[in-house]
Amino acid sequence: MNDLNSALRITGSGLSANRTWMNxxxxxxxxxxxxxxxxxxxxxxxxxxMQGGPEGVSVVAITQDMRAFPSKYDPTNPNRDSNDNVxxxxxxxxxxxxxxxxxxxxxxxxxxxxxTVKGMIKSALNIxxx
Amino acid sequence: MLDNLFSPVLGNxxxxxxxxxxxxxMLMTNIANVNVPGxxxxxxxFHVALQGATHDIDEQQIEMADAxxxxxxxxxxxxxxxxxxxxxxxxxxxxxxxxxxxALTDLTSSYFSGLxxxxxxxx
Numbered sequence: 001m002n003d004l005n006s007a008l009r010i011t012g013s014g015l016s017a018n019r020t021w022m023n024x025x026x027x028x029x030x031x032x033x034x035x036x037x038x039x040x041x042x043x044x045x046x047x048x049x050m051q052g053g054p055e056g057v058s059v060v061a062i063t064q065d066m067r068a069f070p071s072k073y074d075p076t077n078p079n080r081d082s083n084d085n086v087x088x089x090x091x092x093x094x095x096x097x098x099x100x101x102x103x104x105x106x107x108x109x110x111x112x113x114x115x116t117v118k119g120m121i122k123s124a125l126n127i128x129x130x
Numbered sequence: 131m132l133d134n135l136f137s138p139v140l141g142n143x144x145x146x147x148x149x150x151x152x153x154x155x156m157l158m159t160n161i162a163n164v165n166v167p168g169x170x171x172x173x174x175x176f177h178v179a180l181q182g183a184t185h186d187i188d189e190q191q192i193e194m195a196d197a198x199x200x201x202x203x204x205x206x207x208x209x210x211x212x213x214x215x216x217x218x219x220x221x222x223x224x225x226x227x228x229x230x231x232x233a234l235t236d237l238t239s240s241y242f243s244g245l246x247x248x249x250x251x252x253x
Contacts, residue, residue: 007154014158053169056163081249109161109217116225126239
C-alpha cells in the first residue's frame with residue numbers, strides 16, 4: 001500500500017503545482033490592461049518555474065518576464081508621458097489563454113490519475129471482505 | 131501445514147500486486163511532471179518483472195529490462211522542451227495497470243473465499 005500512497009502524494013503535488021500556475025496566469029490576465037501611472041510601473045508578466053522528478057513536481061520559483069513594456073501613441077490618455085506615449089503591461093492575453101488551457105488540462109489529468117489510484121486502494125481494501 | 135495453505139499462490143499474487151502499484155506510481159509521476167521541461171518519463175517492464183516474481187530469474191535480468199524500457203523512452207522527445215511524457219500513452223498504461231490490479235485483487239478475494247469454503251467443509 002506504500003506505493004499507492006506515494007502515488008497519491010505525487011498526483012497531489014501535480015495538482016498543487018498546476019493550481020499555482022493557474023493563479024499566476026489569472027493574476028497576469030487580471031493585470032493585462034494596466035498602464036504606467038505616474039511613477040508606478042505597469043504589471044510585469046510573471047511565469048512559473050517547475051521542477052520535478054520521481055518524488056513529484058513543485059513550483060520552485062515565480063519568475064518575472066523581463067521583456068520590455070510596449071508603448072502606444074495615445075495623445076488623449078491622461079496617463080501619457082511627455083512624448084504622448086502610454087506604457088502598458090507586457091502581458092500577452094493570447095499566451096496566457098493558451099497556458100491556461102494547458103494548466104487546466106494537466107490539472108484534470110492529475111485528478112483523473114488520483115481517482116484511479118483511489119479506486120485501486122478501495123479494491124485492495126475489499127480483499128478482506130470474503 | 132499452514133505454510134502449505136498460503137504459499138505459493140498468495141505470495142505470487144502479493145508480488146504481482148506490488149509490481150502493479152509500483153508501475154502505477156511511476157506513471158503517476160509521469161503525469162505530474164507533464165509540464166516540467168527536460169523531464170524524461172519512467173516506466174518498468176511489467177512482463178519481465180512478473181516473470182521474476184514467479185520464476186527464478188536473476189535481479190540483473192530485471193534491471194536490464196527496466197533499463198531497456200527506460201532507454202527506449204529517453205529518445206522519444208517530441209516536444210521542444212525535451213519532455214517526453216506522452217499523455218495518451220500514460221493514460222492507456224494507467225488504465226491497463228488499474229485493470230490488472232483489479233483482476234489481481236479479485237483473484238486474491240476468490241482465493242480467500244475458496245479457502246473459507248474448504249474450512250467450512252462446503253457448508
